[in-house]
Amino acid sequence: MKKYIVLLVCFGLLGFLPREASAERPIPILVYHSLAAYKGSGPGRELFVTPENFEKQMTYLRDHGFTLLTFERWHEREKVSKPIFITFDDGYKNNLNAAAVFQKLTTPQFKPAATIFVISDFTGRPNRLSPVDLHRMAASGYFSIQSHTATHPDLTKTEDYRHELRDSKEKIETITGKPVIALSYPYGNFDKKVVAGTKKYYRFGITTTPELFTEKGSKDEHYYLPRIYVKNSTTLDEFAEIVEGR
Numbered sequence: 296m297k298k299y300i301v302l303l304v305c306f307g308l309l310g311f312l313p314r315e316a317s318a319e320r321p322i323p324i325l326v327y328h329s330l331a332a333y334k335g336s337g338p339g340r341e342l343f344v345t346p347e348n349f350e351k352q353m354t355y356l357r358d359h360g361f362t363l364l365t366f367e368r369w370h371e372r373e374k375v376s377k378p379i380f381i382t383f384d385d386g387y388k389n390n391l392n393a394a395a396v397f398q399k400l401t402t403p404q405f406k407p408a409a410t411i412f413v414i415s416d417f418t419g420r421p422n423r424l425s426p427v428d429l430h431r432m433a434a435s436g437y438f439s440i441q442s443h444t445a446t447h448p449d450l451t452k453t454e455d456y457r458h459e460l461r462d463s464k465e466k467i468e469t470i471t472g473k474p475v476i477a478l479s480y481p482y483g484n485f486d487k488k489v490v491a492g493t494k495k496y497y498r499f500g501i502t503t504t505p506e507l508f509t510e511k512g513s514k515d516e517h518y519y520l521p522r523i524y525v526k527n528s529t530t531l532d533e534f535a536e537i538v539e540g541r
């Protein structure tokens with residue numbers, strides 16, 4: 296009988312407790328824009344993170360036991376070690392720099408992954424990811440290509456959900472051959488009507504409310520997912536504080 300209880304306690308410690316602990320841990324969802332050195336001057340600077348800094352940040356995640364998830368794997372967040380979501384908004388061509396970093400850092404234990412939110416009507420433009428880029432990125436297994444609408448309007452001020460929400464989803468799915476289930480709201484702007492429209496086509500709505508995600512079980516909480524900016528000026532110490540929730 297005593298042996299049986301000891302065994303039960305061991306199983307409890309191995310299986311049940313870590314899962315409970317990870318369920319309570321707030322989840323960081325990070326947002327990047329451009330992944331390149333900033334060559335201009337002015338207020339756009341903070342939207343650029345150099346590939347060197349990005350590599351240091353991803354190396355930190357690898358060496359501190361994080362699991363990089365995309366929204367298709369949302370349900371795994373309570374099972375994996377230190378879940379985190381890396382996202383890029385606007386679909387800039389320089390996001391291709393992430394692929395090289397991810398390949399370099401891949402190990403049997405660490406599989407990098409990120410979500411790229413593209414503006415579907417901009418995919419042919421010179422400084423944006425092309426349909427060929429997007430198809431290749433999706434096929435690489437490192438990237439999930441999701442929607443940032445068709446033309447990047449303030450969704451609280453447009454009526455054209457058909458084009459911005461539905462057509463955008465369909466166009467990206469045609470390009471990648473994979474489901475589009477998440478939308479990031481341009482400018483982080485949303486209201487109840489936007490959320491209701493988003494629910495018709497997507498399982499997740501992503502904001503720029505600057506905090507970690509803590510599950511509360513509230514209605515529609517998957518349509519109000521918060522995100523924290525990683526900026527040009529973010530130091531590695533600050534990055535560590537963000538992702539560790541300190």
Ligand SMILES: [Zn+2]
Pocket residue numbers: 384385443447481482
């Ligand atoms: Zn945007």
